[in-house]
Amino acid sequence: MLSRIHGGNLREVKEKYGDDAKLIDFSANINPLGPPTSAYKAILASLTKIEYYPEDNPKELKRALADYLEIEPENILLGNGSAELIYFLANYYRPRKTLIAAPTFCEYELAVRAVGGEPVFFELSPKEQFFFPKDSILSQLGEVQMLFLGNPNNPTGNLIRQGDLLEIIEEAKKQGLVVAVDEAYIDFVEDRNRFSLIGEAIKRDNLMVLGSLTKFFALAGLRLGYLVTNGRLVEEWQAKRPPWNINCFAQAAGVAALKDRRFVQESRQIIQANREDFQRNLSQIKFLKPYPSEVNFILVEINHPQFNSIWLQKTLVRQGILIRDASSFRGLNDRFFRLAVRSKRENEKLIEVLKEILG
Numbered sequence: 336m337l338s339r340i341h342g343g344n345l346r347e348v349k350e351k352y353g354d355d356a357k358l359i360d361f362s363a364n365i366n367p368l369g370p371p372t373s374a375y376k377a378i379l380a381s382l383t384k385i386e387y388y389p390e391d392n393p394k395e396l397k398r399a400l401a402d403y404l405e406i407e408p409e410n411i412l413l414g415n416g417s418a419e420l421i422y423f424l425a426n427y428y429r430p431r432k433t434l435i436a437a438p439t440f441c442e443y444e445l446a447v448r449a450v451g452g453e454p455v456f457f458e459l460s461p462k463e464q465f466f467f468p469k470d471s472i473l474s475q476l477g478e479v480q481m482l483f484l485g486n487p488n489n490p491t492g493n494l495i496r497q498g499d500l501l502e503i504i505e506e507a508k509k510q511g512l513v514v515a516v517d518e519a520y521i522d523f524v525e526d527r528n529r530f531s532l533i534g535e536a537i538k539r540d541n542l543m544v545l546g547s548l549t550k551f552f553a554l555a556g557l558r559l560g561y562l563v564t565n566g567r568l569v570e571e572w573q574a575k576r577p578p579w580n581i582n583c584f585a586q587a588a589g590v591a592a593l594k595d596r597r598f599v600q601e602s603r604q605i606i607q608a609n610r611e612d613f614q615r616n617l618s619q620i621k622f623l624k625p626y627p628s629e630v631n632f633i634l635v636e637i638n639h640p641q642f643n644s645i646w647l648q649k650t651l652v653r654q655g656i657l658i659r660d661a662s663s664f665r666g667l668n669d670r671f672f673r674l675a676v677r678s679k680r681e682n683e684k685l686i687e688v689l690k691e692i693l694g
């Protein structure tokens with residue numbers, strides 16, 4: 336059985352290693368710029384709202400999100416993080432079998448298992464740079480009722496071509512399958528509209544796109560995610576989800592963040608430039624192989640005769656650096672770890688330490 340392991344467990348790591356120094360966290364894939372200042376201001380301005388229930392179907396937030404995504408509010412279902420919506424979908428459709436990538440984000444598998452379903456896996460192979468195996472997926476569709484895809488995929492960081500996805504969605508429709516595409520990291524992609532399926536999801540019955548404000552807007556603690564699909568399904572699901580699932584601070588900060596176009600532009604530019612430098616520098620370190628990435632994290636393979644990613648994580652924690660040992664991802668092993676792209680200075684610090692450790 337897969338266990339629930341995520342990055343960003345700073346407290347747990349500090350307890351385990353007895354280190355209360357400040358850690359640089361490369362293990363959680365959050366925008367290193369932190370939340371927009373506008374979001375902090377919005378939260379402070381709404382402190383007095385905590386004695387009231389939050390708006391159940393928050394109009395202003397939905398309008399801001401609809402404008403950001405260039406769709407209509409009728410196509411949006413909000414969630415307490417996109418994780419809530421992954422579980423909502425699994426619970427609503429209750430698929431007997433669900434097709435899921437290996438490696439990918441563990442919650443797709445945990446959500447289908449939680450409702451008694453069984454995951455069926457397709458392999459993303461390091462030998463093929465984790466390239467999306469469209470033909471093998473098409474051939475497996477007959478075995479399942481649902482398909483979960485990460486685009487971009489965590490932890491591999493790569494994107495699926497829109498043409499390939501549309502082919503799969505069309506075939507899934509013919510066979511009566513539902514497809515959920517998780518775009519939690521798509522805001523980091525340079526040309527998000529070339530890859531996002533939001534425009535398709537609003538027209539279709541068998542396609543749901545999931546999104547999140549956790550990663551790009553660095554609002555992980557507030558819990559704010561969304562689902563986009565056709566208006567009829569959204570209306571039905573509005574009545575079936577728990578009430579008041581978006582708290583007053585998430586509502587206020589969400590509106591401010593989504594309207595903060597300068598933050599959006601700056602984040603994309605800085606992270607992209609930092610990723611390119613980071614990737615180039617990592618590829619020059621002996622025994623390390625970074626895989627291509629379109630987002631704010633990089634999957635790296637360590638091919639050292641003695642050392643693996645578990646050893647590397649332990650060694651780096653002692654130097655105040657936390658990485659995500661990726662051996663817990665189904666389909667990977669202890670040769671893989673994942674690094675979030677952080678500030679130029681922090682990335683350079685890690686490169687220096689890695690060079691020292693690995694020679």
Ligand SMILES: Cc1ncc(COP(=O)(O)O)c(C=O)c1O
Pocket residue numbers: 341415416417418419440485488489517519520546547548549555558559560
């Ligand atoms: C691919 C992917 N989807 C969804 C989530 C969950 O995001 P949220 O904070 O919106 O629940 C994560 C978090 O790690 C993730 O990596």
